[in-house]
Amino acid sequence: MISTETYQLKSAQPLTEAYTNRTDPRIEALYGYHAGNEQDWTKRLDSLRKNGSTRADASSLAEVLRAYNEKAGGSAKTMEGIELLSGGAPVVIGGQQASLWTGPLLVIHKAVSILGAAKSAGQQLGTPVVPVFWIAGEDHDWDEANHAYVITAEQELSKLTAERPQGPRTSVSRSLVSEEQWRQLADELEQALPHSEFKGPLLEQIRQSSEHCSSLSELFAKMLTMLFGNDGLVLLDADDPQLRKLEAPMFQQMLLRNDELEEAYVSAAHHVKELGYALQADVNEGSANLFLFNKDNGDERTLLYKRDGGFEDRKGSASWSKEELLQILEEHPQQFSNNVLTRPIMQDYLFPVLATVLGPGEIAYWALTGGAFRVLGMEMPIIVPRMSFTLIEGTIAKYMTKYELSFADVMERFEERKEQWLKEQDELAIEQKFGEVKTAFAEMYEPLLQMASNIQPGLAKLGDTNKQKILEQIGFLESKTTDAFNKQFEASIRQLERIRLAILPGGKPQERMLTMAVYWNRYGDAWLQKIMEVPYCRTGGHEIVFL
Template sequence: MEIESVQLPFGQPITEAYVRRTRPEVESLFGSHPAEDTDWKRRAQWLKDQSANRVSAEQLATTLTRYNQRFNDSDEVKLAIEAIGNGAPVVVGGQQAGLWTGPLLVIHKAISVIAAARHAAELTGQIVIPLFWIAGEDHDWDEANHTLIVNQENQLVKIAIERPKGNRTSVSRTKLQQEAMLEAVKKLGETLPDSEYKRDLIASLTSFAKLSDNLSEWFAYTMGWLFGKQGLVLMDSDDPALRKLEGPLFKRMIERNDELEEAYQCGADHIRELGFVPQADVVTGSANVFLFQDDQGSAVGERTLLYKRDGRFENRKGTVAWEKEELLRIANESPERLSNNVLTRPLMQDYVLPVLAAVLGPGEIAYWALTGAAFRSFDMQMPIIVPRMSFTLVEAAVTKHMMKYELTFENVVNRFAEYKEAWLNGQDRYNIEARFDEVKQQFAELYQPIMDLVATVEGGLSALSETNKQKIMDQIAFLQTRTKEAHARQFDASLRQLDRIAVSIWPDGKPQERVVNVTVFWNRFGRSWLDRLLEVPFDCLGSHRIIYL
């Protein structure tokens, strides 16, 4: 397997400063760095010392066992959960449940979690368990409900499941009809090219659909199928059994909400002082906690962000409100009605799990930078933040085409459209562009005396002559376009090869991992490509690798 390392833009200046260690004051926001071996050992010892301040290992293991027995019941996972019950720390990463896992970056994050756990075990000399946190409490349905597939014609095809009618609630609480799920799998089968792996792929996804009531469950079955043998433990943030473990921290969040808000505001102010823009909005008056309504008529089940006004907690419009004592009662008796936002989830994760390290994407690292003061205010420490590894998978046929057209990865990413046009122009033995431009210039020169004449006869005709000239020029341009299209059709095979390169490596003008679904590569290669990725050496700085399959 040939591997090439490249550096893609981070997209987040603060993340780049943290990963590359260019500004110590940014690194201090996080309190540690994955490149420092001593930080891993220090964090591992801190977890042991603070075990009494988290959910008990036994309770956690019981909850994880119950969940994974259904979705991820491999011997390797059972052993991993047993280790957690005996006090083993975890490396955790998470993502919102997407259709068939969503874009490839979800797969890359899971691989990063597994690799980071192995790395941590070697450094600390103890068992470290990889764990994937399914963000089933999120309610962004339009982000979770679809995936993009490359069809036989190398076109991107979107497959989506419409949200059932009803209030906006979490993905895990959005019940799907079997018919809709099976129809999506049918469309996937029609979209993917035929291959030796297609039948088993479609059969597996169909069987998982028949066992699932929602996207989160379908996601969990798929992730267990892909990574169960690697000992990757799964958990759903909207699992009612997990919520019962979270109740005490929700209570603290409600009791000390003003202090929590102040900590997040302090974090945002500090980031601005360093010259960066905070990734997440720290909204004045926000409680940074959601509530699932169950007693407000038409809003039953809706996931509602709470705001503090006049000593009470209200929805954004102020149409419904809850007293503080009522929320504390909910935290004690019905914690499944509460839910975290992006700022409180890191705290909850650290309370529930013995988190040695968290594997995050660039955007996640940027908003975790806001949470340092909140960790400290709750007598916690931020875990080691590990940037996830990322990959671009390049098939052998695509590599062959790139060599044929002398295209590099950087060419495809930054200048593909210009390269494609230049290549096509280079095949033009008729010199179409120049000859039409010459005709346009000649026509303009020949027509100018006529325009001068009509203006002399009557000044009002000047505008008419200009309009007439433009119509003729437009017709010449139209013929020029049609001629170039006819010429391009002579090179359809080559243009298809060029387009295949672009769709494979940089689809829709974006990194492959942010667009294409896992089924595209499973259909083409079976499991071999995933096994190869799992063998890629861990990189604590999360570099981007090109994997030539």
């Protein structure tokens, strides 16, 4: 039986907390449906069935998805899901930017949540619900995508990084990675990971998956297929040229009705701020909320702004009329791309989205999109908070027991608890005795300071400076004495730091830093199976999983 504990992970997004826990009735209108309301799932499905004619052609979409997933090594179960999509089956969808291998563990958590939500919905509604992962290969922030963190054999956090190809800032899917670079990255991973029985198969799988991959997005898709293909996860790359052809009618609407969409985003932003919440996405006046891959500048992904009835880049160095953009769209739809505010609409145009699985930041900025959906005669799908997990290995659990540390202690007050433990070992009462000496010195010195200042007032400042220097020297000796005493506990300090490295690497939650290779190397696929066995919860939550 799987061993888990539930932990209330603190979110940096008050709006997300309010939505998830339903603590602020004022925000319900921003989202409409709620994942925790079972009736909303039935309502949303009924709505999808009534409005099927407003979406992209399902059979054409299935054809694009079939080709993409075949290239990624898609399983028979994934192909079954695509066949269901061609017949109009609803989906649960979520996504992430493509990252090196699979990026941080939160990507795995997102995929697990998508699968869980689709299965749960299908059981309730009595109809197949297809799980879809949207790879945001159109994003151009290479520095967010190009790395993975591992824990080395020396118990250090190591960042493995793929250098950005030369040229303009284009999408991650269009940024080419050479075979030599793949080999170099795999070699660096081999050097970094501790030896284990699973290390050889892991590296072999990564090297095989890298063959004939031209981008981070392609390898990302292959790795997700390897991990979740047998569970039926359907993948797409948002920068797929064939997908862009299907998206062209919605891009046309976004261009023709751009002013109305902007007004909806700006209005929502004002409303969110009036409710006392911070914005989690930029709503800039004049922004078209669309990107164009500028052929005249090496396919650089350029955000469009509206000026004087036309469109320009941010600096005004390139411009297009609305008619020119519509012409480009007709001839080269692959040159268009969504931003975070228009992507939700495009997603809903392509698929009958029953629900979308989102992280905390995403839930917060989706609050800005409800009015934009309505402008185009659509409605926001059900927002499902993704589940999150912390993996705790047996050795780490033993250390936590040894030092009487709870999970909350590590997440919320680790340094304080570490210092407390060291003080408890101090039978000599070093801090107390030095404190007594400092107090006694200050008391003895005060009459001398008073006498000197009475003789000559100017000596008061000199005397006070002298006093502070002596106290500093006493403090210096205290620090050296404490360090010398703590050296007796170096092994314990290493164990304590190992706890922090495993659970809060780099001072951040495990899921935001470590890549799955850390655990695959230690446990094969057993770590993933344990996550998959955790009971699914539609309103998210954080589970501690003991390996």
